[in-house]
Amino acid sequence: MNFLDNSVLTLITFLPLIGSIVVLLLPKNNEGLIKRFSVLWSLIPLALSVWLAADYFMNYVATGVGGMAYEIRVSWIPSLGVNYHVGADGLSVPLIFLTALLTTLGIYYSTRVIRTRVREFFALFLFLATGMFGVFIALDLVLFYVFWEIGLVPMYFMIGIWGQEKDRPQYAAIKFFLYTLAGSVFMLLAIIGVYLSTGTFDIIDAAAKGVWANMPLYATLSFWAFFVAFAIKVPAWPFHTWLPDAHTAAPTAGSVILAGVLLKLGAYGFLRILMPMFTDSFRQFGWVVALIGVIGIVYGAFVSLAQKDLKRLIAYSSVSHMGYVLLGIGAAAWALNFDPDQGGLFDTAAMALNGATLQMFFHGLITGALFFLVGVIYERAHTRDLAKFGGLSGLTPYFYATMMFAGFASLGLPGLAGFWAEFFTFRGAFGVVPILAVVGVIGIVITAAYILYRIIQNVFLGPYDAKRWTHWTTIEGEHADGPTDMARFEKITLWPLVFFMILFGVLPSLVLVYFNQFAVETLRALF
């Protein structure tokens, strides 16, 4: 498979773009064709990403080679030394798979629930995939920036056009765009700074040369410029305020992609750019990152508990859960200040990093599933008001069961995927920043509270009171006398996610091998 070795990443990234253009050229009224084409087309990057994961495992993980693979470097703007330089390693391979999976599921789910402006929707969805894949493969800062910004545009349209009127989608869309842009323009200045100090835009070369090595002030400024851009995307407290609006307003599949992938781009930036390139600053401010993470964990959990809207609750739970990622990364960075051989600190730091990366991956699966499940109930009840829900367990058992899996995975029940991420994060963080880790545990307790009390109990348990509901419809939008259980397409959308939650809950090593490869390599280079 020599051909694929060189081109697999490019194919994964740009095939959706081609698909997007094809969709725009398809006849507008033939919605069936547009939908079928989009689903089938999205299967190609998914298949390639599976091949990528298998191939990387066999040739790089199992053999212990590790490192960047599938690299190509083609000159793009020679006078600036900007290259089309792409590659994938243990960090990006699973995330590429996650992106492809959620894209396919999102497109498949949307074929049944998107009824207006169909052609635009699927064209934008495919276009969005290009932006997301691109960030995960880019190894050149300018290329990274281009993909980073490209993703903004389709998501802006998705929120604005297909959002529910009462969620103020236009406001949410522009807020999402401007917040992210505000972070990224300063990142652009810092990127230029990297070039001025090292003479290259290449992420790997710049890290090797040392960015602003003799100018700590500039190093610190650049560090924070990148930091804020990524923290807005994650989103870390206090940069999170765009998230609940955007998530709530976005159409179901848009929320899934937002929570499942777009938030990971920020965390990915921490690991791909900040950690190797600004190691000294990161070492110095590792505790700040961990602290912000812990604040996010606890704050997000409490705010979730107070929500009255189911979708908003899950949106805030993302703030909390992405806090684990920051805690893990911050702890690993803080550990770099000490002797790695003392008391197994190297392993502790690796565990913190593994926890963070596992959380990125599993949060994508779990929260993706949760947002799909919100869509399930919303398409029937046309409300997400938690005060109105109750007693659905007997009427919609399938929905109830699926929600239990996703909810329990989210609160970290052993045996399901979420547990491992939390376990590794806290095991690692305890060894480095014990006080912060202890505070962070509060978040786990509150998470259990809002999942069990607000979601499971409020929505499913108790008596079913028909008077509280204005009207029910079936998923097709026809009148119904009461809640109907999940339709087959909804089950098909959620099966893979539940399957992976259980599979990775039992065998976390299937994912962990990739991330551990990355964590050990990174830490070995940085300690």
Added chain:
Amino acid sequence: MNISDTLFLAPELILLLTGFAALGVDLALRRNTDGRASAIVALVGLLLAFVAALNLAASGVNAVIASTMAVDAFALFFKAVTTIGVALVILASMNYMKGRSKYLGEFYALLVFATLAISITVSATNLILVYLGIEFLSITSYILAGFIRGDKLSEEAATKYFLYGATAGAVMLYGISLLYGATGATDLAAVGRALSASGANFYLGIAAIIFLVVGFGFKATWVPFHHWAPDTYDGAPTPVTAYLSTASKAAGFAVAARVLIIAMPEFATDWTNYLAALAILTMSVANFVALKQRSVKRMLAYSSVAHAGYILIGLAAIGSDPTFNGLNGLLIYIIAYIFTNVGAFLTVMAVERQAHSNDIEAYAGLVRRAPALTLLMTIFLLSLAGIPPTAGFIGKFFVLGAAVQQDMLVLAAVGAVNVVIAAAYYLNVVRYMFFVDEEDEGPQISLGGAGLGSALVICAIMVFVIGIFAQPFITWAGQSVNLVIAAGF
């Protein structure tokens, strides 16, 4: 003057003949008043001038003619991009102008003469010719701005432009006379030498810079010399606005760069500081005011003032770094900006012609009535906002890069903040076009004829070509500024 000089002046000679030919054709076909023949003549002439300028640039010529006009890479760059910009405007305005005025032959001829004025101005190496060039450019522009006689807004546009222009011209002339008094020279290089040799009179130099900057700032719309611009851009016929906000503005930047760099290198630290302050002021004021506009044309007018601020960053952050010397950023920004902004105003033209309004409400639900036009407008707006992979991103990348390179971090940070502010109002138009439902079903809007349609498509393609295949443009801009930078720094 010898025969080879005529060759070097080929673009100007072509433009001169074209202008008269456009008038003559109109005269010969007196009854045919839609001006199409003149427009075609003008178009052909502009394209020939464009090719001539490119050819000269490719030959690497570097000459001074009659000791007042430099035919060098820097001037030829501006000649090439402004002729192509004006050509796009003429291509697009044939349908739009039909019926708006009886004197369309004169209209196209004046646009050609304005281009000739730009060509002369960007070449001027003598203060007298600088002044004459700017005046020539201004007078043709005054007439163009007020071309629709009887239209109150158009008349106001011209009057305001004229009053401001006359004042700015007088102030600039005073600055020139001060420089002549201090140095006894009007040739830019001679002025530069005299200022550095004699232990120049510091205060005289500073005063001259300030007065000159008023003149340049008027042409290139730097705050606070921009007051005429929003009203004039808003009131002038939209094709004229497209020309005024791009080609004419580019000429202001070209002449400012040449005069300051060649004649004032001694005072470089002073004028770069002033220009940095003006850039900050220009971007911030224009962007904040643009936020409040309800008319898309007026919003774009303020946005074009704001872009003058971004471009000015390039001149303020000038240096000798081969990658980010500021001046190459200025050129790259201008070429990106010309295609983007002409495209944006042409879209406004298409909507205005068919919906008879520039109000943002006229854009509500535009995607349903004019999907192609909406897509094009979105491309232009994203490029104006500086989102990759469009031309606007490359421009911003280079001017901000120069600011960081020169350690002008405050300037760079203000520029970055302004990118976000500007995105807010550009996206507001996108919001109306895509998200807002129109109150009553407005008219179906087409691309507005073959001319306008093809001009729009050319602009959109160029926006992506510059954004994605940037290297040739970067190289061209770099080569165009090398000699100027070497002469001054």
